[in-house]
Each structure stands twice: as structure tokens, then as C-alpha cells.
Amino acid sequence: MxxxxxxxxSGNCYKVRLVLSHLGRPFRTVAVSSFDGSTRRPEFLARNxxxxxxxxxxxxxxxxxxxxxxxxxxxxxxxxxxxxxYDRAKAYEWMFFEQYSHEPAIAVRRAxxxxxxxxxxxTPARMAQLLEAGNRALAVLERRLESADWLAGGAFxxxxxxxxxxxxxxxxxxYDLGGFPAIGRWLGRVAALPAHTPITAT
Amino acid sequence: MxxxxxxxxSGNCYKVRLVLSHLGRPFRTVAVSSFDGSTRRPEFLARNxxxxxxxxxxxxxxxxxxxxxxxxxxxxxxxxxxxxxYDRAKAYEWMFFEQYSHEPAIAVRRAxxxxxxxxxxxTPARMAQLLEAGNRALAVLERRLESADWLAGGAFxxxxxxxxxxxxxxxxxxYDLGGFPAIGRWLGRVAALPAHTPITAT
Numbered sequence: 001m002x003x004x005x006x007x008x009x010s011g012n013c014y015k016v017r018l019v020l021s022h023l024g025r026p027f028r029t030v031a032v033s034s035f036d037g038s039t040r041r042p043e044f045l046a047r048n049x050x051x052x053x054x055x056x057x058x059x060x061x062x063x064x065x066x067x068x069x070x071x072x073x074x075x076x077x078x079x080x081x082x083x084x085x086y087d088r089a090k091a092y093e094w095m096f097f098e099q100y101s102h103e104p105a106i107a108v109r110r111a112x113x114x115x116x117x118x119x120x121x122x123t124p125a126r127m128a129q130l131l132e133a134g135n136r137a138l139a140v141l142e143r144r145l146e147s148a149d150w151l152a153g154g155a156f157x158x159x160x161x162x163x164x165x166x167x168x169x170x171x172x173x174x175y176d177l178g179g180f181p182a183i184g185r186w187l188g189r190v191a192a193l194p195a196h197t198p199i200t201a202t
Numbered sequence: 203m204x205x206x207x208x209x210x211x212s213g214n215c216y217k218v219r220l221v222l223s224h225l226g227r228p229f230r231t232v233a234v235s236s237f238d239g240s241t242r243r244p245e246f247l248a249r250n251x252x253x254x255x256x257x258x259x260x261x262x263x264x265x266x267x268x269x270x271x272x273x274x275x276x277x278x279x280x281x282x283x284x285x286x287x288y289d290r291a292k293a294y295e296w297m298f299f300e301q302y303s304h305e306p307a308i309a310v311r312r313a314x315x316x317x318x319x320x321x322x323x324x325t326p327a328r329m330a331q332l333l334e335a336g337n338r339a340l341a342v343l344e345r346r347l348e349s350a351d352w353l354a355g356g357a358f359x360x361x362x363x364x365x366x367x368x369x370x371x372x373x374x375x376x377y378d379l380g381g382f383p384a385i386g387r388w389l390g391r392v393a394a395l396p397a398h399t400p401i402t403a404t
Binding site: 073 | 267270274278294342
């Protein structure tokens with residue numbers, strides 16, 4: 001069975017639970033966290049030398065890290081990755097956008113807001129800069145979703161899973177999604193899918 | 203013919219020239235830059251609403267952005283993307299690592315070092331933090347390359363192209379590659395490939 005090494009309330013880890021839920025693939029979870037030092041212990045570093053979650057152990061015992069790489073691996077050959085070459089490239093484009101322009105603002109501002117361990121980093125200048133960068137990323141998403149139901153091609157895909165994870169928690173980081181109505185409707189469409197699982201589900 | 207909208211000395215744009223050189227595909231380039239404002243002009247924003255380079259116009263007139271998404275698109279079905287599903291997933295893993303943990307340190311420290319337009323951002327605290335983060339990313343690369351010739355699977359792939367671009371210019375950002383001998387040997391292997399093209403080539 002697939003094993004997911006994770007911190008449950010991390011959006012990057014949630015992405016993996018979401019894709020496995022949509023694919024109906026069973027998995028077990030093992031809790032590790034940077035806050036209690038367990039991602040720096042030798043037994044975890046043997047699984048992922050970078051010491052980051054999510055890390056997945058596949059059925060054959062091999063390991064894979066980086067949330068979006070895990071999404072693409074599980075989605076390969078399924079309806080969650082567009083079959084058309086250009087649509088698939090657009091899925092890649094959104095997923096690299098997520099890791100470069102979206103997550104480093106929206107996930108980080110949330111982390112600085114909700115984790116006491118990181119509060120010292122939440123200086124006014126840093127928080128202002130993260131707010132501006134995150135709103136810029138949200139505006140890019142909004143623009144796409146004003147004219148399309150899904151991010152890549154015409155159907156729900158791993159690109160939507162990737163962007164959904166931290167976007168749906170943006171409020172915890174102080175972002176006001178009220179100004180992004182198309183994003184709001186898209187969040188509702190994702191959450192209404194039959195195989196959807198909320199982040200709080202175990 | 204493929205059109206590459208680019209800033210020539212950007213490592214992200216160089217990646218695209220490298221993959222097209224390895225695939226023997228002809229392309230033309232159009233110079234745009236954030237420094238002269240041309241990436242913010244309406245005619246460029248119509249091609250890529252995010253206003254970033256590289257942006258590629260494919261033969262059918264459609265556009266694609268995000269350097270690593272472009273690499274994956276052109277590599278699909280070629281020897282530059284591993285055919286084995288796990289090796290391909292490891293290529294994805296390295297490419298997301300590049301955009302999240304490598305480029306934001308190594309490319310940014312180089313930009314703050316070489317572009318007069320960005321020198322004001324190069325505060326001692328920022329430069330120290332970027333040096334530490336970049337050396338951490340280089341240590342991850344070094345560890346892989348101590349026991350393997352290439353990053354994903356057993357052959358040169360788009361993962362190597364992705365990581366090569368800014369690693370081979372790390373010295374311009376003040377990184378000392380002398381402490382990373384396995385990286386040094388890998389850079390030599392990449393540069394010795396028959397279809398290699400240096401960043402200075404037009």
C-alpha cells in the first residue's frame with residue numbers, strides 16, 4: 001500500500017490525499033513534522049534527503065517527493081491528467097506557477113499567521129510583501145477562471161488539485177477571496193465533486 | 203516555426219534554447235525584458251498575461267509559459283524525458299525542486315549581483331540568506347551526483363537541462379562551486395554533449 005509521510009494540515013500534503021481520493025487508491029499516513037524535528041531524523045532523511053513532506057513510499061518501496069511531482073506521477077494515464085499534449089502542458093504550466101508564484105506567498109503567509117513557531121518571521125514588511133505577491137497570484141487565477149471552469153483543458157485535473165490546496169485556505173493567511181468571485185465559484189465546483197475530501201478528514 | 207520570447211542571459215530562457223538545440227528543432231527568438239518594460243506592454247501581455255519570459259509561441263499559434271513546463275512539453279515522447287514512469291516522476295521531482303528551492307536562491311542572488319537595476323535589493327541580510335539557501339540546494343544536487351551521472355534515471359534528460367541553466371552560472375552570484383566536485387564533473391558532462399549550446403551563443 002502507498003504510504004504518505006505528511007503533516008496533516010499542510011496544503012502540499014493535502015494535495016496528495018486529494019489525488020488519491022479522486023483515484024480511489026488506498027493509502028496509509030505517517031505523521032512527521034518540521035516543528036517536532038521528525039523531518040530531520042536519520043530514519044526520515046533516508047527516505048527523503050531533503051527532509052520535506054509530503055514524501056510518498058510507493059508500493060514497490062521506492063520514494064518520491066515534491067507534491068506536484070507526486071500528483072503528476074499518480075495522475076499519469078488517468079482522467080486527472082489531460083490526454084491532449086497542449087492541455088497537459090498547460091497543466092504543467094499551472095503547477096509550476098503554483099510552486100513559484102502562488103505557494104511561496106499564500107502558503108507562507110498562512111504559515112506565518114497560524115503556526116506560533118513561525119510568528120517571529122511575520123514582520124510587517126514581510127507580511128505586506130507576501131500579501132501583495134499572493135494577491136497578484138490570485139489575480140492570475142481569477143483571470144483564467146472568469147472564462148473557464150477548470151485550469152487546464154476542459155476538465156478537472158491535477159492542476160486544479162494543486163492550486164486548490166492553498167487557495168481554499170488563503171483566508172487563514174489574511175487574503176480576502178471576496179474580491180475574486182470566479183475563484184470562489186471554482187472552489188465550490190472542486191468541493192462538490194463526488195470524490196472530494198476536505199482537509200480536515202483523516 | 204517556434205518563437206521564443208526571451209531575455210537572452212536569463213537562465214530560464216536558456217533552458218528553452220538548450221532543449222530545442224538537443225532536439226534539433228529550429229526556432230526564432232524575440233527579445234523582451236522586464237528591465238525595459240517590454241514584458242508589461244499590451245502586445246506581450248496578450249501572449250502571456252503573467253508578463254514573464256520565457257514565453258513560447260508554438261507552430262499552431264498557441265502560447266506556453268513557465269520554463270520547466272516548456273521543457274516537459276518539447277521533451278514529451280523524446281529521449282529527453284525518461285520512458286519509465288518512476289524515472290519520469292524523479293525528473294518532475296528535480297524540476298519542481300529547481301523552481302522551489304534552487305532558482306529562487308541561485309538565480310536571484312545572481313540577478314542581484316549582475317543587474318544594476320536590482321542592486322538596491324542586495325542588502326547584506328538578503329545576500330547572506332540567499333547564499334545559505336543556494337548552498338543548501340547545491341548540497342542536495344551534489345549528493346545525487348556523487349552516485350549518479352544524471353539526475354533522473356540513467357540518461358541525460360530535461361531534469362539535467364533545468365538544473366544546469368542556473369547552476370552553471372552560480373559563480374556569477376558568488377557561489378563557490380569548488381566545494382561541489384560532483385556538480386563540477388556533471389557540468390562538464392552536460393557541456394560536452396554533441397548538441398550542447400553555450401548561453402552566449404545566439
